[in-house]
Amino acid sequence: MTEFPGFFELLVDFVGSQYDRILYLTWEHIYISAVALAITVGFCMPLGIYLTRNERIANYVIGVANVFQTIPSLALLGFLIFVFGIGNDNAIAALFLYAMLPVLQNTYIGIRNVPQATVQAARGMGMTEMQILRRVELPLALPVIIGGVRVAAVWIIGTAALAAAIGGGGLGKLIFSGLASIRNEVIVAGAFPATILALAADQGLKSLRSHLRPEHRARRLARKAEIMERKEVATATN
Amino acid sequence: MVEYHKVSKVFDDGTKAVDELSLTVGKGETVVFIGPSGCGKTTTLKMTNRLEECSGGHISIGGEDITMVDPVQLRRGIGYVIQETGLLPHLTVVENIATVPQLLGWPKRRIEERVAELLELAGLPPREFRYRLPSQLSGGQKQRIGVLRALAAEPDVVLMDEPFGALDPITRDRLQGELVELQEKLHKTIIFVTHDMDEALKLADRIVLMRRGKVEQIGSPDELQESPANDFVRDFIGEDRLSQITPDMSVEFLVEDAPLVVRPTTAAQEVLDGMEDLGRESAQVCDPRGRWLGMVFLPQAKAAAGRGGTARDAMRTDRKLHMSEASIQDAAQMLADQSVPIPVLDDEDALLGVVSDEGVARMTITRLTRQKRQSRTEAAS
Numbered sequence: 025m026t027e028f029p030g031f032f033e034l035l036v037d038f039v040g041s042q043y044d045r046i047l048y049l050t051w052e053h054i055y056i057s058a059v060a061l062a063i064t065v066g067f068c069m070p071l072g073i074y075l076t077r078n079e080r081i082a083n084y085v086i087g088v089a090n091v092f093q094t095i096p097s098l099a100l101l102g103f104l105i106f107v108f109g110i111g112n113d114n115a116i117a118a119l120f121l122y123a124m125l126p127v128l129q130n131t132y133i134g135i136r137n138v139p140q141a142t143v144q145a146a147r148g149m150g151m152t153e154m155q156i157l158r159r160v161e162l163p164l165a166l167p168v169i170i171g172g173v174r175v176a177a178v179w180i181i182g183t184a185a186l187a188a189a190i191g192g193g194g195l196g197k198l199i200f201s202g203l204a205s206i207r208n209e210v211i212v213a214g215a216f217p218a219t220i221l222a223l224a225a226d227q228g229l230k231s232l233r234s235h236l237r238p239e240h241r242a243r244r245l246a247r248k249a250e251i252m253e254r255k256e257v258a259t260a261t262n
Numbered sequence: 263m264v265e266y267h268k269v270s271k272v273f274d275d276g277t278k279a280v281d282e283l284s285l286t287v288g289k290g291e292t293v294v295f296i297g298p299s300g301c302g303k304t305t306t307l308k309m310t311n312r313l314e315e316c317s318g319g320h321i322s323i324g325g326e327d328i329t330m331v332d333p334v335q336l337r338r339g340i341g342y343v344i345q346e347t348g349l350l351p352h353l354t355v356v357e358n359i360a361t362v363p364q365l366l367g368w369p370k371r372r373i374e375e376r377v378a379e380l381l382e383l384a385g386l387p388p389r390e391f392r393y394r395l396p397s398q399l400s401g402g403q404k405q406r407i408g409v410l411r412a413l414a415a416e417p418d419v420v421l422m423d424e425p426f427g428a429l430d431p432i433t434r435d436r437l438q439g440e441l442v443e444l445q446e447k448l449h450k451t452i453i454f455v456t457h458d459m460d461e462a463l464k465l466a467d468r469i470v471l472m473r474r475g476k477v478e479q480i481g482s483p484d485e486l487q488e489s490p491a492n493d494f495v496r497d498f499i500g501e502d503r504l505s506q507i508t509p510d511m512s513v514e515f516l517v518e519d520a521p522l523v524v525r526p527t528t529a530a531q532e533v534l535d536g537m538e539d540l541g542r543e544s545a546q547v548c549d550p551r552g553r554w555l556g557m558v559f560l561p562q563a564k565a566a567a568g569r570g571g572t573a574r575d576a577m578r579t580d581r582k583l584h585m586s587e588a589s590i591q592d593a594a595q596m597l598a599d600q601s602v603p604i605p606v607l608d609d610e611d612a613l614l615g616v617v618s619d620e621g622v623a624r625m626t627i628t629r630l631t632r633q634k635r636q637s638r639t640e641a642a643s
Contacts, residue, residue, distance in 0.1 A: 145348035148313055148421075149362050149411075150338030163352045238352040238395050245354060246393035 035209040042213070046198070050217045053194035056112055057181045057221070060119035064176055068124050069169065072131025073157065082132060089128050092121040097183045101190045115187030115194075122183060123176040130172025134165030167233055174229040181222040185214070263289040263324060263451040264310065264419060270318035271305050271475075275551040277612065279305040281475040282319065289418070290449040294462040297472035297498075299517045299615035300608075303455045306472075307421050310453060311337045323419060338365055341412030341420035341450070345428050348408055349396040355381075355407055356392045362415040380410040384440070402433040409441065413448070422454045426461065438464050457518065459499050463487075471495055513588040516622060517606050517615040520546045526555055526574040530566035533558055533573050544602045546613055547573050554605055554613040557581060582607055585614055593617045 029037075039046065068089075075082040092100065101118045108114035138161050146160045162169075188196030198214025234240065264287040271280040280302040287293045295303035308314040310321060312333040321328050328336055342348075349358050356377050363373045381388040384406045396404055405425055412420050426434040438461060445452065456462055462469050463483045471478045471486065478498075479491040490496040497515065522545040524533050533545050543560040556577030558566075566576035582605050583592060596604050603618035 141344065141348065142350065144313065145342070145344055146350065148311060148337055148342040148344070148348075150334050150336075150365055152334050155365070160350060242354050242393050242395050249393065 031208055034207070035212060038207075038209045038213055046213055046217065049193065049195050049197055049214070050221070052112075053181070053184055053196075053218060053221065056115055056119070056187055056192065056194050057177070057184045057225075060116045060123065060180050060184070061173070061177055063116065063120045064123045064127055064180070065173055067120070068127035069131050072128045072169075073135060073162075075128075075132050076135045076161075086125070086129055086132065089124040093123075093125040095122075097122050098186055098189065101186055105190060110191030112187065112192045114190055115184065115192035119180045119183055119187075123180050126172040126175040126179075127169070128172075130168050131165065134168030134172075135161050137168070138164045166236060170229055170233040170236075174226055174233075177225040177229060178222050181218065181225055185218055263287055263291070264453065265322045266306070266319070267321070268319035269306070269309060269316050269321055271302070271309060271314060272317045277552070278475050280309070283472075283475075283477055284319075285470060285477075285480065287451055287453060289451055291467045292445060292452040292454060292465055293468050293470060294454045294456060294466035295470045295472060296456055296459065296462045297478075298514050299457065299519055300474070301472040302475040303457075303470075303472050304423055307423055307453060307455050310419075310421055311340045311342060313337075338362055338415065339417055339419075341415075341417040343405075343408045343412045343420065343422040343425040345424055349404055349411070351396050354393045354395060355386075355399070358396070358407060359411045359414050361411060366415055368415075376414060380414060383444070384410055400433075401429050402437060405429060405437055406440070409444075413450070417450070419451045419453070422452060424456055425454075427456070427458075434461070441465060463499075471498060510589045510591060512585065513583055513590055513593045513606060513617055514585055516590060516593060516617045517585070518618070518621045520603070520605065520613060520616045522546065523548050523613065524558070524573050525550065526572065526577070528573045530558075530563050530569075530571045530573060530576050533576070534560075534563050534567050537563065542603075545573070546605050546616065547577050548613050552612045554582065554607050554611050555579070557605055559602065581605070583617070584609065597622075 071085065075085055095103075097118065100122055101114065104114045104118050104121075108117055142160060142164070143156060146156045151159065184194050185196035185199055187194050188200045195214040195218045199211050199218075202208065202210030202212075202214060266283050266285045266287075269280060269283045270278070272278050279300075283302075283306060285293070295306060297303050305314055309316050310323075310328075312328060316329075323336075323340070350361070353361075359377045359380060360373045363376060368376075377392075378388050381391060386403065386406065391399075391403075396407070399407065408425060409422075412422075426437050429437065442465060452465075454462075454465060466483055468480060468482055469486050470480050473494060479486060479495045481489075486495060486499055490499065497511070521540050522533075522536050522542050524536065524545050524547055526547050526549065537543060537545060537560060545558045545563070547555045547558060549555060555574075556579040558573055558576045559578065562576040562578070563573075566572070569575070581596070581600075581602075583596070585606050585608055588606070593604060597617070597619050601619050603616035603621075605616055606614045608614055
């Protein structure tokens, strides 16, 4: 047994000697995922809003997004080689197509579920259509939209590991080279950070949603007002 | 202050909601539109701030034709109160009240002072209520905030669309009293819509009684009570309507707005959620043009939702009444068989509203409280 070191020794060894590479690949993984997610949200949220104003085409557009999501992600990466060649651009484009559905669908459903009576009240008070969208519909749909972004983020971070298969970077590189050389410690050195990233993104977005809840916001406002008041009293008594 | 000149409204599907209504509402006057479901009272109100456009005639406010004003600017200058759903649920009490002043671009300081002043006016201590959300208020408090919000930007004209309709009779009574007091101080021009005659009698300087888009009678509460123009008016304001009601009178008097209307393509799960939200056990199914297709009961909706079906899959079409031929007795018999609301349709099968045992009970309660009130005032005098 002495000439065959255990798995943990190998892992410690590998991480010890290669930590700068692992860090770099982790950073690259975050970069690919973040860009893909930003494009997804930046494109699908406005599109989802547009669909609520043009219900007739909504089913078709969401259907198309559904098709992209159904294509196996590795196959989608393969197809896009014809368009983007190999590398990170291809990966980002594929991840975007793959993750469109949850953001698009949740934006659409979230806004459509805002009670008509509330929208009507806002209009009756003299809000323009843009003000209704920004002050009423989006805030009320936000929990649902963030839910969609959460799903998209986890999908993207998970699938980004496949980018290495088409010449891109990220933690997938470690996983694939570990698989090729049958070195478990290399696989784990790639898979573990990727898992942590996905969990962190999920948790982060969950906290964001909770932070934005009206109850929490109202409590923060009340607390802030209380502090202000105390300060005023303090300066007055001084 | 507000002038209606031969105002008509025909909807796209051809229904004539309002037919050549003419009326001048004086400055500081409270005019109450009342009538059975589908009489055009709410449509008239919505035409006043251009949530609906007139199909004929014109409306002017303060001498200016409202079609000459940008609708957004017009609405900012008119107070608007609707049933309790009207508060923005994600904003605090302060933010809700401050909505219109904010839209008008008032300076922050002035908005704060105005909000505090209004909260005091309504007897809601600002310290306690400022940062509450609508969901943390009682029904009566919500509606008080709704009224304050409409008054915030100091409009001359305030429109109120059944603002107290969803409240229990005791709270409603109290809020009506507060509104009367408020009006004595503020002298706003109020246009108020209700289907509750007691409310109209209590609040109105003048009552406009409508049926099927036409005005049946306009007059002060006393005039309407003492010299009703026709049998319909007499029946509608009848001193003690329930005891005078005979079983073969039209079901018209019992019709109220359908609480939950869905499309046949609505997912059954969504229908189920709607029922849960409103605490109902049935929903009406209509096509986009308002034609009644059927109704959905809770058990069938559950079954259809389990299969991933739509409202159409859970629909029943055998339970309905036509306004033109159904009597109160017919409705009572159906309600006795099964205590689920009955849809009431016009001759073209358009949904006018529902008859429910809750509605009948509510009507009985308000009648009884009014009788009590009257006997009290009689005893006092």
